[in-house]
Amino acid sequence: MQFRLEKRPQPSRLMLYAAPILAVILTMLVGGAIFSAIGYDGPGAVREIFITPLVTSYKWQDLGIKAAPLIIIGVGLAVSYRANVWNIGAEGQYVVGGVCATGVALATYGMTGWWILPLMALAGVAGGAAYAAIPALLRTRLGVNEILTSLMLTYASVQLVYYLVRAPWKDPMGMGFPQTRIFSEAARLPTIIPGTIVHLGVPIAILVALIVWFVMARSLFGFQVRVVGAAPHAARYGGFSENRTIWLALLVSGGLAGLAGMLEVAGPFQRLVPGFPTNYGFTAIIAAFLGRLDPLGVIFASIVLAITFVGGEMAQTTIGLPAAAAGIFQAMMLFFLLAGDLLIRYRLKRVTHQPTEARA
């Protein structure tokens, strides 16, 4: 017995929006079963990872600050993926954005002024965009696949952090720890709700998502990105340059990842440490897809992923799940979503072998 994938004439609109929800539910079911099978408390793991962070009010602030970078990077990636430009290296652009912002923070150390944070943000955006420009240049000039170059540059960026915190930027008063000094007050993001850790990055993330949503839905730039991604031939016929769109897609997604890096380094971290690369750039890929490459959808997807982050941390202490558990659940979500997408566009058809003489 064989199966074949057959294209559906009209994919169901309802299923297009239901698929992310189904993927989350399936992840809970299958994830619970798997963790039960390998000897953990499966239902407990699902409860801790998906439910507890939602019903524990003092964890909500954690959700906000974990979702913020995912939203910012995720909407940038959504733009890029819409254009069929597969920027997998948002993590590297995020790291370089954070490094550039740190450079400004250290250069202005001890100074005060409202302009320091905007300057850091500018440096973060510029750094992320410049780092994404490398894959863009290689793709448009030499035809090098941007998936490989952007991914590999991520590892280079991590080494850059290691070097900087060990040598030139090492805190002189840090007793040999490989980290920079704590930023001065003017280079740290203010918290917006007193008594919590919710910093300015959270409203900025929502604002960025709304702006990108508007641009993608209403502007000619958004149209250009969508048409190049949907039908490159038609885009050329419509007068849109594919190379220019590749550049724009990588600069936008890289710039937003860099902005997220600046907000992280100036917010939760307040200094550059070797542990700064926290895989937000990779998790944001799941956020982009789970959010249907729609900036507003990315907000919800990022919150779901933030829940699994926070829940995963809690589950380590409460029921002794390994640290990788949250990652497994996140990866499962992407897997089920992509599988669901395939089944929305195609249907499985059983191929029955007919005897050859029957055809005469």
Next chain:
Amino acid sequence: MAEKMIGASLKDIKKDPNRTFGPPKLVVSRLSTRTEDEFGVAVEEVSFTVRAGEIFGIAGVAGNGQNALLDSLSGEVLGEEREAISLDGHPLGLLNTTGRRKFGLCAVPEERNGHAAVADFTLADNSVLTARDRLKMVVGGLIDSGAARTYTGKVIADFAVKALGPQSMAGSLSGGNLQKYIMGREILQRPSVLVVSQPTWGVDAGAAAAIRQALVDLAAEGSAIVIISQDLDELLELCDTLAVINEGRLSQTLKVGEASIEEIGLLMGGVHGTGEQVHIEAGGGVAVQA
């Protein structure tokens, strides 16, 4: 029979027998392209002139450079010679499709899905694709979706496109209706030069007649029209003049009505008057080297 099948009478194309042509509008002079891939056929030193009100046909067997010619006329593939293509004296050779449309040169490629239209987009969005500048659908970088819907509604009504409305997906239309929409989208922009490839390919008889009549009417208003087609009957019915493309080279221009089918057929077979590509085979048949 065909009339019964489409439930309407097949009208003959109405042409004004006393039509006259204006000054040269589209002048193509020694236009050459490079092959984009190993299977593509480039065009070599193609020259022709189309006057205002004239319909100029390009006949030929498929795969003799028609696609390269359309791409270089529409601006999808940029040439190197500024003067190779000019419209009313303005050189267009270095402009892309958007730039050429602003001067009034619109084009319709042969392939509907994924080239002339995006199947996953609504018809209104497909109108933005090519009509955004001539119909002012973009204001300050933002798309005026109302203008796009209005224009698309007009195309649907004027060309009797069977679609639920401007918001229906291009991919949900039948081939013939999508072609009517695409032709309507370009013709209602009132281009001063329209270049179309296979305007009635895969379209039912009724729709084909409507598209042909619309082309004739556009020419009667003073536009210059170039039709690239493999349907010789269609070209003979519509065109005032025609030339034949073979292996990327264009024959001299023939007047429809004066040229014989045999003459056109020989040109299509590759006889450029030199005879070097034709030889008689032992069995007496004529073979043309590809």
